């Protein structure tokens with residue numbers, strides 16, 4: 001969701017483009033005043049993604065937003081309460097073929113329901129959605145999606161489970177007012193991922209107190225990491241570092257992430273602190289680099305293709321990653337430096353000699369042979 005004043009057309013459009021670039025498929029924009037609706041009339045035709053107008057209190061602004069060309073509405077049942085207003089909006093949306101999200105929010109639940117239930121419990125949120133759905137259905141409006149957002153993660157999860165058991169419309173998931181990262185990211189992920197893994201949910205939003213681009217990035221990364229969306233961006237894996245690390249893993253990983261994100265490469269990249277365990281543990285990554293003794297071992301699918309000076313690790317990683325995306329796996333493996341694998345193996349052997357083999361492979365092999373040889 002954008003954070004600009006909607007009347008600021010250029011500022012809002014810049015944010016919409018930034019969000020779309022970070023992975024947002026739909027962007028919500030507030031329509032809280034006439035000037036905002038007028039802004040939407042200029043924004044929607046120039047937007048790269050569908051625009052949803054966020055409507056609170058004033059149903060007329062929903063009508064104005066539709067006139068401005070938005071592709072959908074979010075209505076808050078907690079503050080647009082008059083049945084005839086809701087039905088007027090629904091009839092207009094139906095005529096225009098636009099969907100409506102019934103966006104129930106624990107923080108702005110209808111007063112009557114708060115009195116009935118005492119607090120924003122899952123039953124109250126779901127009943128709020130059901131009342132609104134009934135109004136929409138009474139005017140034969142069926143292009144509906146629902147959200148029942150709560151800032152309390154267990155209550156959010158329970159609300160959506162109850163909703164999924166109760167109604168059969170698409171669900172939009174979110175933990176409302178999750179706060180700034182990292183807490184907001186963790187709360188949102190805990191709620192959204194739990195439900196997605198249960199097969200509940202059709203669209204998602206992270207509600208962070210942060211640049212909205214962070215929301216879009218987080219949402220995209222969550223869907224990619226759950227295998228629910230094709231990877232379009234970088235997936236950087238990095239070891240947590242330990243006493244074996246031969247470089248400052250945090251610094252190398254941070255620099256690599258920045259450089260690779262700027263290059264916008266859709267691959268999995270590994271940054272590992274040592275060559276003793278790094279290439280093996282990250283052999284599934286498309287490409288990676290592990291620190292040897294003052295040098296970096298650059299590997300593709302676990303095979304070392306270049307050995308580079310330590311201060312050139314990030315640059316070499318970026319260069320090889322770009323070539324890998326442009327030329328493909330076979331071509332880059334064919335370009336592996338002739339003696340890279342031998343140099344790497346020798347350096348790894350030396351490090352194991354100095355540091356010891358954390359995996360105790362030789363010891364284990366001997367034990368396996370001993371056990372296998374027993375009657």
Ligand code: SF4
Nearest residue numbers: 239241242245273274
């Ligand atoms: S890859 Fe090496 S440095 Fe990184 S955590 Fe594993 S053993 Fe430690």
